[in-house]
Amino acid sequence: MISNPLMFAATSDFSGVTRGKAFPLKEMEKRFRQGVGWTPTNVQITCFDAIADSPFGSFGDLILVPDADTAVTLDLEDGGPVERFVLGDILDLEGTPWSCCTRSILKQALKRLEDVSGLRLIAAFEHEFQTRETPPGPGEAFGLASFANHRAFGETVMAALELAGVKPDTFLKEYGADQFEVTNGPDLGVTAADTAIKVRAVTRLVAERMGHPVTFAPICDPAGVGNGVHVHMSFIDENGAPATYDPDAQWGMSEKTGSFIAGILKYMDSIIALTAPSAISYLRLTPHRWSAAFNNLGYHDREAAVRICPVTSASPDSAAKQYNFEYRAADAAASPYLVLAALAHAGAQGIEEGLAAPQVTEEDLSLLSPDALSKRGFVRLPQSLDEALDRLSANGLVAQWLGREAVETYVKHKRGEIDQTADLDQAERCARYKAVY
Numbered sequence: 001m002i003s004n005p006l007m008f009a010a011t012s013d014f015s016g017v018t019r020g021k022a023f024p025l026k027e028m029e030k031r032f033r034q035g036v037g038w039t040p041t042n043v044q045i046t047c048f049d050a051i052a053d054s055p056f057g058s059f060g061d062l063i064l065v066p067d068a069d070t071a072v073t074l075d076l077e078d079g080g081p082v083e084r085f086v087l088g089d090i091l092d093l094e095g096t097p098w099s100c101c102t103r104s105i106l107k108q109a110l111k112r113l114e115d116v117s118g119l120r121l122i123a124a125f126e127h128e129f130q131t132r133e134t135p136p137g138p139g140e141a142f143g144l145a146s147f148a149n150h151r152a153f154g155e156t157v158m159a160a161l162e163l164a165g166v167k168p169d170t171f172l173k174e175y176g177a178d179q180f181e182v183t184n185g186p187d188l189g190v191t192a193a194d195t196a197i198k199v200r201a202v203t204r205l206v207a208e209r210m211g212h213p214v215t216f217a218p219i220c221d222p223a224g225v226g227n228g229v230h231v232h233m234s235f236i237d238e239n240g241a242p243a244t245y246d247p248d249a250q251w252g253m254s255e256k257t258g259s260f261i262a263g264i265l266k267y268m269d270s271i272i273a274l275t276a277p278s279a280i281s282y283l284r285l286t287p288h289r290w291s292a293a294f295n296n297l298g299y300h301d302r303e304a305a306v307r308i309c310p311v312t313s314a315s316p317d318s319a320a321k322q323y324n325f326e327y328r329a330a331d332a333a334a335s336p337y338l339v340l341a342a343l344a345h346a347g348a349q350g351i352e353e354g355l356a357a358p359q360v361t362e363e364d365l366s367l368l369s370p371d372a373l374s375k376r377g378f379v380r381l382p383q384s385l386d387e388a389l390d391r392l393s394a395n396g397l398v399a400q401w402l403g404r405e406a407v408e409t410y411v412k413h414k415r416g417e418i419d420q421t422a423d424l425d426q427a428e429r430c431a432r433y434k435a436v437y
Contacts, residue, residue: 008085009036009066012102012197012335014413015047016277016437018085020064025084035063038090043100044413047278047333047436052416055409062098064088070194072164074202076156080209085201087194099405102337103190109344109401110189117256117351119235119243121344122324123192124169124184125336127199128227129216131178131207132434146173150180153210157182160202166195176225180214186232186324196229196336216332217437218281222426226284228291229331231339232309234324235260245323247316251299251308251360252323258357261297261306261325263350264343265358268295268305268329269379270395271342273388274410278333279418280433282384283426285329287366292329294365294378297358304361305329305381329381332437345401389414 007028010020021036040056066088074083090101097104114120140146147154154171161168167185174181182203187195200216207214219226234244235257246254253261276285287293290302298304311322330339365378373379382388389411392398399407421429 005082006084007031007066007071009064010085010087010197011038011064011090012087012193012337013045014043014100014102014335014338014410015045015417016333016335017045017047018197018201019045020085020088032066032068035065035088035091038062038064040098040100043409044416046413046417046420048417048420048432050416050420052414053412055405055412062090062092064090070198072198072202074160074163074205076160076206076209078209083205087197099403100409102335102341103193105402105406106190106193106337106341106344109341109348112401113344113348113351116348117260118238119256119260120188120237121192121340122186122188122234122236123340124186124232125192125196125199125330125339126181126183126228126230126232127196127203127216127332128174128176128179128181128229129203129214129332130176130180130220130227132213132215133178140173140177143173153206153212154180156210157203157206160206161199164198164202166198166202174225176227177221179225179227186234188236190337193336193340200332215434215437217430217433218276218278218331218333219284220430220434222283222430226289226291227331228284228328229334229336229339231327231330231343232324233327233343242320242323244325245316245320247319250357252311252319253308253325253357255357256351257325259350259353259355260347261350262355262358263346263348263353264306264327265295265297266350266355267346267395267398269381269388270391270398271346272329272381273385273392273414274338274342275327275330275334276388277338277385277414278331278433279385279421280426280430281331281333282382282388283430284331285381285383287364293381294373295381296361296365296378299360299362301361302328303364308360333433341402342398345398349397349401385414385418 005025006022040060044054066086070087158168169183237243292305
């Protein structure tokens with residue numbers, strides 16, 4: 001069969017879906033310069049493929065310009081087609097980053113962080129996902145036998161990630177029914193979010209090819225466990241030296257690290273609509289689900305919103321390289337670019353304000369009264385996407401960070417998404433998201 005090989009130019013949009021256009025591979029050099037045509041209202045296509053209220057209507061033209069450094073060519077050597085895709089930025093016709101381009105929003109956030117602190121952000125996204133088949137019986141969680149049953153899938157995923165330029169780390173059978181986790185090594189700045197998109201795309205591709213499709217939906221069963229995306233972060237300074245750790249500080253946080261984390265916690269209830277952005281995300285963000293329900297910092301605590309992760313060396317130099325903290329209130333309904341942008345901006349704000357390092361909690365905050373929480377500076381995080389969007393809309397500072405047009409458009413997008421499942425019960429709603437992600 002004749003073929004004209006195609007390259008898919010992609011963006012991660014407000015729905016967290018990777019969308020774009022394909023062009024002939026032989027035109028790649030030209031497209032790296034000129035891009036492909038794009039439409040402003042495309043950003044209002046929800047995850048259910050309906051168009052939410054759009055401020056752009058049928059007007060306007062943009063270009064999606066691929067970044068050659070992100071190109072992926074993936075041959076699984078299974079007789080199927082070679083997959084090719086490349087990530088890029090959405091620009092206006094004058095070449096200026098578009099206000100609603102998620103990748104450009106992240107670049108601006110990282111520049112702000114570096115300008116105010118001299119720090120460069122290192123990050124890695126951990127992904128949990130489930131197969132879309134009938135779950136197996138008990139005895140599967142972390143089991144050797146269950147891993148053996150899925151060894152071929154895991155080994156193919158890890159090989160494919162490597163081909164895609166990702167540094168594979170671990171693959172495991174997770175606690176939930178037919179649930180897995182895949183992790184990768186850290187990357188600098190925008191590349192960390194690019195990598196997250198590659199991990200999702202490659203994992204889905206391998207699963208489809210092997211006849212076992214998967215979903216990254218935030219939760220598949222209201223009574224079950226959720227699928228989180230945990231974001232690990234650390235810093236290097238302008239010389240490339242580790243800048244997250246201070247062996248003489250409480251809990252090992254350098255002064256800027258403490259202020260950065262304090263900024264995330266202070267503004268968390270206003271940015272969580274960007275990191276946990278689906279109508280079912282808030283089923284997962286409840287106490288005792290090993291997820292985040294309050295804006296607290298924990299030390300090795302997997303129910304904290306931000307967790308200081310363990311290091312495995314007593315050597316200060318080695319500890320400085322390993323030391324990182326983890327944001328736990330994100331999921332794969334979110335664009336990785338928006339997740340990292342929101343965290344970078346909130347952290348930069350904390351540094352600008354000179355916020356003191358937060359105290360580590362070592363208790364079950366769900367047992368405290370609202371008054372007791374308030375006195376200690378804690379808030380219960382929004383318990384629905386509606387509530388999260390209200391808090392995002394009410395915070396003018398976040399609109400300054402991300403751009404007012406982007407925030408207002410995003411809120412309209414998510415209100416439209418909510419409307420599309422408003423008449424469903426929780427189980428039906430989960431099923432709709434399971435099919436999408």
